[in-house]
Amino acid sequence: MAKMKKAPKPKAQTPKGFRDYFGAEVTKRTEMLNQIAAVYHRYGFDALETSAVETVEALGKFLPDVDRPNEGVFAWEEDKDWLALRYDMTAPLARVYAQHRNDLPTPYRRYAMGPVWRNEKPGPGRFRQFYQCDADTVGAPSVAADAEICAMLADTLEAVGIDRGDYIIRVNNRKVLNGVMEVAGLAGDDKEAERGIVLRAIDKLDRLGVEGVRALLGEGRKDESGDVTKGAGLNEEQIEVVLKFVNANDVVKSNALIDLSEAIGDGDSEIADVIRAEIELSDNKGQHTSDRDDIGDFVNSQRCEYLRKLVQGSEVGIQGVDELEEITALLSAQGYEANRIVIDPSVVRGLGYYTGPVYEAELTFEVTDEKGRPRNFGSVAGGGRYDDLVKRFTGQEVPATGVSIGVDRLLAALDAKGRLSKAAVGPVVVTVMDKARMADYQTMVAELRNAGIRSEVYLGNPKNFGNQLKYADARQSPIAIIAGGDEFENDVIQIKDLILGAEIAKSATLEEWKGLPSQYEVPRGDLVAKVREILAGQGA
């Protein structure tokens, strides 16, 4: 430790945007990550742990024209190399695969879980270090790999405690969007900037609505503060093509409503029921009241049919729709019906590097937000196919697809559903009445621990007994053990049920309280048995 003579006292603070995690915050996350790893492992994925530090060059954020790597990463110069903390798990995977490709199986299925770092402005609930939990398949060109990730994502959500019906996995394909661009006359290298603006505009559909997106596709949009976002400058016809894609779900639903009224008009109640269920499903909640299993598949096929018409004439667009149909067919064969995994053209996902199927897991149950309003929980995981990432290193295109789970959001969701293991149980506290008897107290905790019971001796200053009970309270201790001179003489101990005690304290009068009905005197030899009995009673 460096000498700090005469220096002012250092501040005891985390750096801005970082935080500490205590007790159950840590163990609940560990437990969830272990559950996720078990599913990934069953699917044949292997663990990979890369170092937190990478060269900036390998991470791919290096901009040669500035003195420092660009914003977004924590980077520093070390022996003339620029090093950085990883900002996600995908860039290190690309580096690992390029570095070790001769020793790794192909395809290479790997999972990775751990912290990543972002040098971004911190905000409420936004930290500069957070957990990611990824699974990727590298070297598998077929959409069977994408379908597998979607199936695994569904299994994972159920394994950690999200019920079927409480989540929906929405799948789209970038190729369909590229086909739409082509049909709208936005193909070609010279239109890259416009395509970028269109992509970002579509990604904002949820926030801006159709009219906002329409403005961004055209001349641009002025927001409430007066700031202007430049538009893609498309003409009316082009905008209509893109909006037909953006509105696909609504259009399919409108068509279904027309079909429904026709079916009712025709008196065909069976078809009408199917269409009603289809419309329910189209509301994106993944739930419908019909008992027919094929409703989801019907929605998927309706949407594919619509998309196929939309991209007519674009080879890549047609290929995208074919792939979507293949994915749903594969998933359906394994029992993942469209009430769990649904085709949804509104899923774009912002990242520029996706090249094929993209997918997103949304939790469909409602929670109340900070203002007490109900809202959907929203997205907890997402991913897609990115076939170009390894190419940076090797020059060869390597197909890859993968998903990233937002660990903190998923934990929050489980918490909201009451699916996390109950508040961590505090330890049994053996209090200290007589410091000279420390060996006896230690022997008591040793017995309890050997019986698998979490327990500890009070190791603070024992002079003030009240402080010991306050400590037990702060530790959320279920039971306190008390033994002083009298007890040792008579070979007994006092066992205090702190949970029951707290309940009595809430309701009892002082006179009743003095009766101490939550405290038991038992023979010393019955320590473990009596503690077990009380703990069992508290758990009931």
Next chain:
Amino acid sequence: MAKMKKAPKPKAQTPKGFRDYFGAEVTKRTEMLNQIAAVYHRYGFDALETSAVETVEALGKFLPDVDRPNEGVFAWEEDKDWLALRYDMTAPLARVYAQHRNDLPTPYRRYAMGPVWRNEKPGPGRFRQFYQCDADTVGAPSVAADAEICAMLADTLEAVGIDRGDYIIRVNNRKVLNGVMEVAGLAGDDKEAERGIVLRAIDKLDRLGVEGVRALLGEGRKDESGDVTKGAGLNEEQIEVVLKFVNANDVVKSNALIDLSEAIGDGDSEIADVIRAEIELSDNKGQHTSDRDDIGDFVNSQRCEYLRKLVQGSEVGIQGVDELEEITALLSAQGYEANRIVIDPSVVRGLGYYTGPVYEAELTFEVTDEKGRPRNFGSVAGGGRYDDLVKRFTGQEVPATGVSIGVDRLLAALDAKGRLSKAAVGPVVVTVMDKARMADYQTMVAELRNAGIRSEVYLGNPKNFGNQLKYADARQSPIAIIAGGDEFENDVIQIKDLILGAEIAKSATLEEWKGLPSQYEVPRGDLVAKVREILAGQGA
């Protein structure tokens, strides 16, 4: 992802001194950390996860007279603050306790596990990122807290698979050493430099032997390469005092040998047996052939008696010996006899910040080193009491004691003892004979996974079937499933026992091999049952 046009291809490499961990390397570590956490939790310790990044100021490595923080840490400037990666778990704990002390229980028992970073020259087996696994008690002044950590360390080693008898926890006390310094006339602020040299010299006993230490205590020492290390400049008398301490174990043993010959001379065979066992134990292996439980206690008391004589006249020295006796008494009462936890004056531990008891866990079994020579496995954990670390922040002295487990060394030890779970089982591989049947293959793996069996469909290019079997081999797959046109027509599948197949291939002739006795044709409906049967057979 930044555009890399015209830029040269980035190198796919970890930064110097960093590495990747694959598959079982990751999962075995996770498993061990979970086992350790369970013991820590049972002892009442709470998890704490601090961020990887701290301010240099809080870490305490800042030297105001240089432009950059000193060597040893990875540090960089960010918005005029110097940030750094934590280099251990203790400095962040001191910061956390100072920052949150009003909300934390006192005493605060916490454990922390995760990577730390050192900006040091990498070497073989020495990496710049490695795991630590710490448990500390903050705010408990009594040596009962130190004793508890020693007991917990013993339980932890046994929980992860180190047998009793294969480890020894050695305990010493800095106060005894301070007493020795005082007796040798090395007390006082003006002797701080000398004390530092003495401390470092003693810490090198294992490597340099007594004569090397003697040289460092005196004028200095020239090593084989001719480099000179400056000595402490003590006179003969001072050197003798320090060496009596350094040699304490040997002196106690010599005294025992004298006692032994006397006992034999007197024909007192019972005492002779006790002393023989004592001598065995003194060899620091923690093992003796006697069936007497009190041998260890006897050794501890012999050593304490010797140390007490050595520090006569030094108040702090006597206090140190008293504390050692108290620790062994507490541990003995809980059943931790001295064949597990032994007083050993040769334990110094280099870190300057220890102020009281210090302890070290050594594995006593032999392994063969890289040159095939047997050697003791050595230390896997260590720690001690440091009462000054929090004071840096608050000005108030806060007593603390804790242990750090060298995760990688402990894993290596378990590996050497064959105590790690067996080589991770590869997945059952469902091969692809007919790409159009992908949904059928996916259905097979879905059945296997739902039965809890790790399995995957081959997702590479299926054209060359040999590649699929090579892949299964690279995945250490136990079983391959094969189904083509004939099989689908007859509603059967081929199940290939790859473990048995490999054994046959080793010994069989080509003709026998062609008989394929390790391959079974079963009805499609028997997939899961037959795979289970084969896996069970392989496990036997």
